[in-house]
Amino acid sequence: MCNSKQPDTDTITGAIRRPDSPCTHTPTCPPAGRADREAAIVVAAYPEQGWSLLCNGILIFEDTGELLPDGRVVAPHRPVAALV
Template sequence: MCTHTPTCPTADSADREAAIVVAGHPEQGWSLLCNGVLIFDDTGELLPDGRVVAPHRPTGTISLAAAA
């Protein structure tokens, strides 16, 4: 689907989120990438073949000892 030069990562690539946004709807919380991936504000994804990628936000906590 991508016609960019160089081409964007495919929907199956680990770096698929680096593809260019072709339709953004921040008011609705999603964007369509040129590789066909729908990416949501909660970091979840819907791949072109219907597979769902669960949200994958960082879940680490800040240690007060490390901050000192």
């Protein structure tokens, strides 16, 4: 990740990188602070361990919990099944 406020150019792909994200594709993934943050692309998946790393720096767990890049924890939020 780049420490400057200006976008950085990836030396391998030539893609523009936002300062707050490793995302280099277009359209860019939603940042970790937005409500649609889970729409980011998976860049590393470890299903045997139950977690994946998203392009915006979020660790997402199979129980739907999340660890945000700033260290905040989002509790699991699976929808409750409708009672029949």
